[in-house]
Amino acid sequence: MLLRIFCAIAASAVALTGPAQAEEPEIVEEVIVVAHPLSGEGLSQAATVIEGAELARVKDASIGSTLGKLPGIHNQSFGSAVGRPVIHGVSGPRVRVMEDRIDVMDVSVTSADHATMVEPFIAERVEVLKGPSTLLYGTGAIGGVVDVHTNRIPHETYDSIWGGIETRGNDNNEGTSTAAKLNGSVGQFSWHLDAAVRDGDEYEIPGFAESARQRAAEEAEHEEEEGEEEHEEEEEVRGEVPGSDYDSESFAGGFSYVGDRGFFGVAVSRIEADYGLPGGHGHEEEHEEGEEEEEEHEEEEEGNATLDLEQTRVDVEMGLTNPFGESNFTALNVRLGFNDYEHVEFEPNGESGTEFDNEAWELRTELVYEGDAYKGVLGLQLQDREFSAIGEEAFIAPVDTESRAVFWVSEREFDGFDIEGGLRFGRVEHDPSSGSGVDFTTWAASLGAVIPMSDTWTLGLVADAASRAPIAEELFSDGPHLVTNAYEIGDPSLDNERAINFSATLSHVSERWETNLVAYYTDYADFIYEVARGDELDGLPVFVWLQEDADFYGLDASVEVQVASWDGGELRARAQYDLVHAELDVSGESDIPRIPPDRFGVGFDLRQGPFSLIVDYLRTSSQGDVAPGEFKTDAYDDLRAYLGFDWAVTEGTDLTVFLQGKNLTDDEQRLHTSFIKDFAPEPGRTIEAGIRVNF
Numbered sequence: 001m002l003l004r005i006f007c008a009i010a011a012s013a014v015a016l017t018g019p020a021q022a023e024e025p026e027i028v029e030e031v032i033v034v035a036h037p038l039s040g041e042g043l044s045q046a047a048t049v050i051e052g053a054e055l056a057r058v059k060d061a062s063i064g065s066t067l068g069k070l071p072g073i074h075n076q077s078f079g080s081a082v083g084r085p086v087i088h089g090v091s092g093p094r095v096r097v098m099e100d101r102i103d104v105m106d107v108s109v110t111s112a113d114h115a116t117m118v119e120p121f122i123a124e125r126v127e128v129l130k131g132p133s134t135l136l137y138g139t140g141a142i143g144g145v146v147d148v149h150t151n152r153i154p155h156e157t158y159d160s161i162w163g164g165i166e167t168r169g170n171d172n173n174e175g176t177s178t179a180a181k182l183n184g185s186v187g188q189f190s191w192h193l194d195a196a197v198r199d200g201d202e203y204e205i206p207g208f209a210e211s212a213r214q215r216a217a218e219e220a221e222h223e224e225e226e227g228e229e230e231h232e233e234e235e236e237v238r239g240e241v242p243g244s245d246y247d248s249e250s251f252a253g254g255f256s257y258v259g260d261r262g263f264f265g266v267a268v269s270r271i272e273a274d275y276g277l278p279g280g281h282g283h284e285e286e287h288e289e290g291e292e293e294e295e296e297h298e299e300e301e302e303g304n305a306t307l308d309l310e311q312t313r314v315d316v317e318m319g320l321t322n323p324f325g326e327s328n329f330t331a332l333n334v335r336l337g338f339n340d341y342e343h344v345e346f347e348p349n350g351e352s353g354t355e356f357d358n359e360a361w362e363l364r365t366e367l368v369y370e371g372d373a374y375k376g377v378l379g380l381q382l383q384d385r386e387f388s389a390i391g392e393e394a395f396i397a398p399v400d401t402e403s404r405a406v407f408w409v410s411e412r413e414f415d416g417f418d419i420e421g422g423l424r425f426g427r428v429e430h431d432p433s434s435g436s437g438v439d440f441t442t443w444a445a446s447l448g449a450v451i452p453m454s455d456t457w458t459l460g461l462v463a464d465a466a467s468r469a470p471i472a473e474e475l476f477s478d479g480p481h482l483v484t485n486a487y488e489i490g491d492p493s494l495d496n497e498r499a500i501n502f503s504a505t506l507s508h509v510s511e512r513w514e515t516n517l518v519a520y521y522t523d524y525a526d527f528i529y530e531v532a533r534g535d536e537l538d539g540l541p542v543f544v545w546l547q548e549d550a551d552f553y554g555l556d557a558s559v560e561v562q563v564a565s566w567d568g569g570e571l572r573a574r575a576q577y578d579l580v581h582a583e584l585d586v587s588g589e590s591d592i593p594r595i596p597p598d599r600f601g602v603g604f605d606l607r608q609g610p611f612s613l614i615v616d617y618l619r620t621s622s623q624g625d626v627a628p629g630e631f632k633t634d635a636y637d638d639l640r641a642y643l644g645f646d647w648a649v650t651e652g653t654d655l656t657v658f659l660q661g662k663n664l665t666d667d668e669q670r671l672h673t674s675f676i677k678d679f680a681p682e683p684g685r686t687i688e689a690g691i692r693v694n695f
Helices: 002-017 053-058 062-067 214-224 291-301 472-474
Strands: 074-079 083-087 097-098 125-130 144-149 161-172 176-186 189-198 204-207 238-240 246-257 262-276 305-319 328-348 352-370 376-388 399-414 417-432 440-450 457-468 478-481 488-489 499-508 514-538 538-564 571-586 598-608 609-621 636-650 652-662 687-692
Touching: 053 062, 053 652, 062 074, 062 083, 062 125, 062 144, 083 097, 083 125, 083 144, 083 598, 189 262, 399 440, 399 472, 488 514
Parallel strands: 097 144, 488 538
Antiparallel strands: 074 083, 125 144, 161 176, 161 687, 176 189, 189 246, 204 238, 246 262, 262 305, 305 328, 328 352, 352 376, 376 399, 399 417, 417 440, 440 457, 457 499, 478 488, 499 514, 514 538, 538 571, 571 598, 598 609, 609 636, 636 652, 652 687
16 A cells, blocks of 8 residues: 555656756666775776666566676575675675665574565665775675665755656566655755565476485485385475565655755665575474374474564764865765664464564764875774574574774875775674673775776776674574574684685776676685584584685676667677686585586677667586585576667656566576575576656
């Protein structure tokens, strides 16, 4: 009901406001992947740029699936509703996901089945930093940063109301999504409203839910347990993934007072969702029951667990130009976020299971200074988190975490090149409800150069050294974690994880060509990872957190060329390739779990007047370098096509109607980055249609 009222108001605004002013954004959904917040001429850190209509085409139910086809970025999916981005082979606590420069403050790093609390369908832009970004964003950003910008706290006033509405649906899981947002001003007060509703049934797949290797392993286990005795054949699930349904809604509102020297604003957002937990999680227990009671127990346990969550977030932001009058300090920004997150995991029989609660806040202050040939930022970042998991299957005790840090980042222009650098020092303290607390001192340093080689070629070089404090889950886990089918045991004696990273970015931009090549090498000391120990507890395989040195290196490459152009149209072709190689510095089992395989893709864009046809083919290789307890993953194809029609209804109001197909070859796609790849492949062939209005 709320969304229908909101959409009606938005539709009325189109008629009432008339044409939008020229200075207003033409498209309010976009993805921008950038590297350094100070850089205007070049970037030393790895970066890719996708904006405008591209996000409208690739956005999906999770931030991981939205960005997961970009070079160097993969998706760590857990069904349709859950997906965290994997950057250069690392994810979880090493990739910080933020909303408007403040951490999402959810529990998505606690477990792979916990959704990241950002809504891609209302994103105005998303900034992705590929590689260590600990200087600006903290100890957890040793692998990269994803920052979703929402414009919920406006920074300027508008001459008229503007926004957008979109609705789409697909035939695979009969899923639908509707999202809308409005922006406007009254005098010096600007306001923002947005809402989104998504739902979907269990999605369809081309074959079995379990992989061939998983089914073979289960068959071998049955034969070993029963010897030559006959065992009852289990009915294999095929054609769809049980527990992959989802339902969510979100809404938000914000306003700002905008003066001559700055702004002050507040935003409140709310997300409510429930979704199934696909996969083979569960464990065997001994029951002293009669045959009838045992059958009743087994019947009650059939099906998948579900997760019901809600989150309320409040953001406050202030921006001020020339905070100290006429001086080299040109801008001050203060951002404060409060978050109250909770979810309950329900058993297949409907009984309430583990309850997760996370109350957190983060304060971020940035003071910008600049001169004739230099520019920099001095910053302070404070974080506090009170986390608890209560229930029989809670695998970690309640933990309070505090983080404090100061940082400095700067760039300076020289004749023929620019230098970028910075330092960060911080302190992280974990205080568990049982046992002794631990604390860590963290640091980071970076030095980079941007070297224009010609009018069209630019070379970026960067060297980073950083440390990451272990998160509470790596330190204090000790219990059954059913969704990952593991009994997890942390290690309170873990030390800081340290990394030295070198990367080079070669980019070319001309009238016809765009090229981007990134090569990187990261040397980890005391890399923290989880591996199977080889035994069982409570009927689950035991996984323990360990530390060893490790090496990562890889390559991201993309090229796009204008093949032909004519009056009212053009044809562009592109190709991309990425690879990640990672191994532990140990003899024997040196492979690291869930490292993505190589990928190669080609595609073309054909545009003629209001029509556009976009076709992309991505080949993902097999992954045979696996850690103990991990199965190999087969190669697969992903063919996608998009057909769109853009119509300028009035000046400033655009209508887009689109039809797109995903996984058109109906391949069995199992993401090696996923914890449940052997129980839940990605959706099969999907046809999606939608309509979008921007005004």
